[in-house]
Amino acid sequence: MSVAEYTSSQMMAVAMARQVKDGSTIIVGTGLPLVAASLAKNSTAPNVRLCFETGMIDGGPIEVPTSVSDMRISYNASSLWPQYYYFGFQANAYKKKTIDIGFLGGAQIDVYGNLNSTCIGDYWHPKSRFTGSGGANGIATNCNTVIMMKHQKRRFCEKLDYLTSPGWIDGPDGRKKTGLPEVGPQAVVTELGIMRFNEKTKRMYLAEYFPGITPQQIQDNTGFEMDLSKAVEAEPPSQEILDILLKKVDPQRLMV
Amino acid sequence: MSSKVMTMQEAVSKYIHDGDHIALGGFVTNKKPYAAVHEIIRQGIKDLYLEGGPGGGDTDMLIGAGCVKVLFNSYMANSGFTQVSRRFRKYVEEGKILWEDYSLDVQPMMYHAAALGLPYVAVKNMLGSSLVDKWGIPEEVYKSDPKLPAFKLKVEQNPFNPDEKVCLLPTPKIDVGIIHVQQAAPDGTCRIDGPIFLDTDVAMAATHCIVTCEQIVHPDELRTEPWRNQLPNVIPDAVVEVPHGAHPSQCTNYYDYDAMYLRMYDKVSADDELFEEFLNEWIRGTKDHKEYLDKLGASRLLELKVKNGFNYVPGLKRR
Numbered sequence: 313m314s315v316a317e318y319t320s321s322q323m324m325a326v327a328m329a330r331q332v333k334d335g336s337t338i339i340v341g342t343g344l345p346l347v348a349a350s351l352a353k354n355s356t357a358p359n360v361r362l363c364f365e366t367g368m369i370d371g372g373p374i375e376v377p378t379s380v381s382d383m384r385i386s387y388n389a390s391s392l393w394p395q396y397y398y399f400g401f402q403a404n405a406y407k408k409k410t411i412d413i414g415f416l417g418g419a420q421i422d423v424y425g426n427l428n429s430t431c432i433g434d435y436w437h438p439k440s441r442f443t444g445s446g447g448a449n450g451i452a453t454n455c456n457t458v459i460m461m462k463h464q465k466r467r468f469c470e471k472l473d474y475l476t477s478p479g480w481i482d483g484p485d486g487r488k489k490t491g492l493p494e495v496g497p498q499a500v501v502t503e504l505g506i507m508r509f510n511e512k513t514k515r516m517y518l519a520e521y522f523p524g525i526t527p528q529q530i531q532d533n534t535g536f537e538m539d540l541s542k543a544v545e546a547e548p549p550s551q552e553i554l555d556i557l558l559k560k561v562d563p564q565r566l567m568v
Numbered sequence: 569m570s571s572k573v574m575t576m577q578e579a580v581s582k583y584i585h586d587g588d589h590i591a592l593g594g595f596v597t598n599k600k601p602y603a604a605v606h607e608i609i610r611q612g613i614k615d616l617y618l619e620g621g622p623g624g625g626d627t628d629m630l631i632g633a634g635c636v637k638v639l640f641n642s643y644m645a646n647s648g649f650t651q652v653s654r655r656f657r658k659y660v661e662e663g664k665i666l667w668e669d670y671s672l673d674v675q676p677m678m679y680h681a682a683a684l685g686l687p688y689v690a691v692k693n694m695l696g697s698s699l700v701d702k703w704g705i706p707e708e709v710y711k712s713d714p715k716l717p718a719f720k721l722k723v724e725q726n727p728f729n730p731d732e733k734v735c736l737l738p739t740p741k742i743d744v745g746i747i748h749v750q751q752a753a754p755d756g757t758c759r760i761d762g763p764i765f766l767d768t769d770v771a772m773a774a775t776h777c778i779v780t781c782e783q784i785v786h787p788d789e790l791r792t793e794p795w796r797n798q799l800p801n802v803i804p805d806a807v808v809e810v811p812h813g814a815h816p817s818q819c820t821n822y823y824d825y826d827a828m829y830l831r832m833y834d835k836v837s838a839d840d841e842l843f844e845e846f847l848n849e850w851i852r853g854t855k856d857h858k859e860y861l862d863k864l865g866a867s868r869l870l871e872l873k874v875k876n877g878f879n880y881v882p883g884l885k886r887r
Contacts, residue, residue, distance in 0.1 A: 382597065383874075384880050403692065441661050442657075
């Protein structure tokens with residue numbers, strides 16, 4: 313078998329698509345998560361239901377949508393809800409178990425999977441200002457999540473400049489004492505590997521490192537101490553899945 | 569039957585004044601009321617308190633044109649074209665506007681509550697986050713500005729279940745809601761095709777409502793199947809016909825977004841001088857929406873016309 317050639321963002325999209333179970337219901341945001349979700353739908357999870365905070369439910373996009381409001385998302389959709397209905401559906405999801413996973417991203421993450429997508433530096437005089445929460449805070453409040461990040465020391469940090477979306481807060485009872493439903497981050501996917509959260513401590517640990525990457529390299533790019541002892545090497549993407557990604561899901565290479 | 573039909577100039581000068589609290593419908597690059605935004609800029613309206621559907625170039629343009637005093641924000645991007653709206657970013661980083669941050673779930677719930685006449689909402693969102701304890705608008709401004717509530721929010725025990733914490737947020741008092749729809753009758757009856765987002769809530773929550781539309785239709789057209797209408801005639805105050813009035817954003821059954829215009833906006837909004845030139849050329853330099861459309865040109869607009877069965881333009885040039 314020949315070794316397929318791929319870029320780190322393509323590996324990332326494939327790794328995220330692997331987190332999607334067939335027949336599940338997932339919430340998707342813009343950018344790479346959208347590509348990963350479309351890839352899953354076009355390969356290993358044809359029956360996945362994609363939900364978007366715009367209220368567009370279970371569409372089957374053919375072309376890469378640029379935003380969660382892009383009409384490309386609503387292609388063949390089940391329904392286009394007014395937004396308040398959608399947010400009600402999301403707020404009830406942890407009670408009824410109607411949403412399996414929400415995809416999230418951010419500029420900073422800490423060891424408990426809390427996320428910052430608001431600003432770098434002081435909130436009132438930011439060095440860099442970003443979009444703000446978007447739907448992320450609500451997804452993090454109500455759903456189990458898979459987080460996509462660039463793996464850099466300054467992004468994987470001890471202390472966030474602003475906590476936009478709650479993860480496990482500060483440990484195993486963090487969410488309960490804060491008043492949040494007891495769901496939370498399940499995995500963090502970067503261009504280097506996949507991190508998960510320890511059942512007992514809720515601290516992030518390295519679960520998989522991508523081919524060509526070492527666990528130590530990942531620790532060197534992480535601003536906090538991470539358990540590397542459980543890490544295994546991830547499967548490289550097959551030529552078949554790369555073909556689906558590049559020929560069908562994103563042929564214009566808008567995202568990967 | 570009384571007609572609410574007026575021109576864009578009339579609607580904006582009649583209902584929108586300096587210092588008003590306005591809310592825009594749509595969602596980043598879909599059904600944004602751009603024609604109304606352009607007219608607000610042309611009329612040089614200032615000191616607006618601004619919120620609505622997640623902002624894209626519409627909100628960013630108002631900020632960059634100096635129309636905005638306070639922004640109530642949950643998201644600001646022409647997603648896929650501009651990752652973080654650039655005028656917004658500059659104005660926040662340089663402290664040139666006041667802003668407050670929310671979760672994108674919470675704002676639509678606040679609008680829905682406002683549409684129902686409720687005084688506040690109780691949600692779990694935002695608990696445990698900096699959205700609760702870092703307020704963009706200083707406490708003393710909340711206290712002294714009559715256009716604002718007494719404070720941003722309050723975390724309380726649920727009186728019906730003391731074990732549960734909830735975040736209480738006051739519903740906004742919106743002076744004018746502006747939404748873009750596909751079809752409206754002169755009496756204000758509206759038919760929205762495609763996603764509704766929070767448009768009907770914004771329309772109902774506001775004291776006054778301006779509806780801009782792709783076409784004004786004969787009243788009977790919308791009354792043979794009234795169950796397909798999203799707003800009855802009792803809500804809008806003004807009905808303005810502006811074909812392509814959501815350009816460069818999408819409008820279901822009519823047109824796709826203008827990707828190359830959004831890319832152009834990405835470039836000009838990154839630079840003070842280029843942005844001023846853009847406003848002078850495309851917005852202030854056009855007398856009205858008709859001149860704006862003439863400047864875009866017929867072939868450009870025709871290329872954006874959605875294809876039947878898709879509701880977008882397959883293979884649209886996007887980069």
